Amino acid sequence: MNDFINELQLKIERLENEINFKNGLISILSHDSKELFGTFLWLIEELEQKTISEEDFFKLLPQVKKDAQKNLQTIQDSVAWLKTQYGEFKIRPVKIMVIDLFHYLEEKYAAKLKEKNIQFYFKGGHNAFLTSDRLLIEYVLDKIFNNAVKYSFPGQDVYLQVITESDQVVLSVIDSGMGINEKYLPAIYTYGNPIFLGTAGEKGAGLSLKIVKNFISLLHGNIQIISTEDNGTTVSLFLHKFIE
Numbered sequence: 001m002n003d004f005i006n007e008l009q010l011k012i013e014r015l016e017n018e019i020n021f022k023n024g025l026i027s028i029l030s031h032d033s034k035e036l037f038g039t040f041l042w043l044i045e046e047l048e049q050k051t052i053s054e055e056d057f058f059k060l061l062p063q064v065k066k067d068a069q070k071n072l073q074t075i076q077d078s079v080a081w082l083k084t085q086y087g088e089f090k091i092r093p094v095k096i097m098v099i100d101l102f103h104y105l106e107e108k109y110a111a112k113l114k115e116k117n118i119q120f121y122f123k124g125g126h127n128a129f130l131t132s133d134r135l136l137i138e139y140v141l142d143k144i145f146n147n148a149v150k151y152s153f154p155g156q157d158v159y160l161q162v163i164t165e166s167d168q169v170v171l172s173v174i175d176s177g178m179g180i181n182e183k184y185l186p187a188i189y190t191y192g193n194p195i196f197l198g199t200a201g202e203k204g205a206g207l208s209l210k211i212v213k214n215f216i217s218l219l220h221g222n223i224q225i226i227s228t229e230d231n232g233t234t235v236s237l238f239l240h241k242f243i244e
Contacts, residue, residue, distance in 0.1 A: 043057060043060060043064065091133045091136070091218065091219065092133050092134075092135075093131045093132060093133060094131065094132070094133075094134055095129055095130075095131050096129060096130055096131070096132055096134055096137065097127075097128070097129050098124065098128045098129060098130065098160075098162040098169070098171065099122060099126050099128070101137070101138070101141055101160070101171075102120075102122045102160045104138060104141075105120070105141060105142070105145050105160065106120055108142070109145065109146075109149060112149050113149065115200075116149065116152065116153075116154045116199075116200065117154045117155050118149060118152055118154070118155070118156055118157065118158055119156075119157045119158070120157075120158050120159075120160070121157060121158070121159050121160075122159070122160055122161075123159050123160070123161040123162070124161055124162035124163060124164075125162065125164065128162045128164050128169065129169075129241075130169040130171075130239055130240075130241050131241065132219055132239060133218075133219065136215045136218060136219055137219070137239075139211075139212075139215060140212050140215050140216060140237065141160075141171070141173070141237075143208035143209070143211070143212050144173045144212065144235045144237075145158070145160075145173050146208070147208070147209075147233075147235075148173050148174075148175040148177070148233070148235075149175075150198035150199070150200075150202045151175065151177040151178040151179075151196070151198055151199060151233070152175045152176070152177035152178075152199060152232075153177055153178075153199050154199075156175065156176050156177060157175075157176065158173065158174065158175045159172075159173070159174040159175075160172070160173055160174075161173075161174060164241070166241075167240060167241045168238060168239065168240060168241060169239050169240075169241050170236055170237065170238055170239075171236070171237045171239065172234055172235065172236040172237070173234070173235050174232070174233075174234045175232045175233055175234075176231065176232035177199065177232050177233065178196070178199060178229070178230065178232075179227045179228045179229040179230055179231050179232050179233055180225075180227040180228075180229060180233060181229045182227075182228075182229070185225065185227065188209060188225060189209060189210055189213050190210075216237060216239075219239060219240075220240060221237055221238050221239040221240065222237075222238040223235065223236070223237055223238070224236045224238065
């Protein structure tokens with residue numbers, strides 16, 4: 001009887017987490033869309049009514065561009081998550097060389113790494129591998145690495161580290177950037193956590209890590225974030241070497 005009650009409580013907790021996640025996602029999409037399009041409309045109307053000059057209009061465009069990039073990222077993150085919620089989505093395990101994941105990130109972020117003069121290094125065995133869903137693991141590493149670059153200062157280093165322990169693979173993205181104040185860490189996956197600007201003023205919606213945690217649970221893994229303000233962040237993924 002106790003086992004049945006415990007199982008029921010776990011199911012209720014999972015459902016509550018899913019509902020909170022979906023409600024938060026809808027709230028973010030609704031708020032950001034209104035904010036972005038409202039700003040666009042306001043600027044155009046002010047220009048049409050000549051209440052702002054063309055010079056002031058163009059001065060405001062860089063900020064509008066940043067807001068648009070942030071909202072586009074929110075939409076892309078939401079679409080990635082939705083793909084796992086509808087239809088016949090299933091985990092598709094394939095053998096993935098970790099060094100290939102490093103090269104994937106290195107190529108995708110080549111321009112940003114160059115812009116910030118950040119060096120990206122691989123630590124661990126070049127033959128290390130895991131069997132996982134490529135779509136999910138690439139998304140997860142993409143978002144974690146994006147944060148590492150965003151919150152690193154020019155000239156700093158970022159690492160992708162792999163450690164293989166028996167049937168477990170630990171992937172870590174390590175930076176020595178801004179770090180996170182310890183008081184914010186307990187709420188890192190909630191919608192109440194504040195949004196921080198990157199070292200070059202990059203903006204985000206604070207949605208990626210929430211979806212990352214959701215995806216890691218789909219892979220039956222765990223995520224750990226260790227961070228110290230002004231000393232950087234290490235995000236580690238604890239994954240089974242093989243999943244069915």
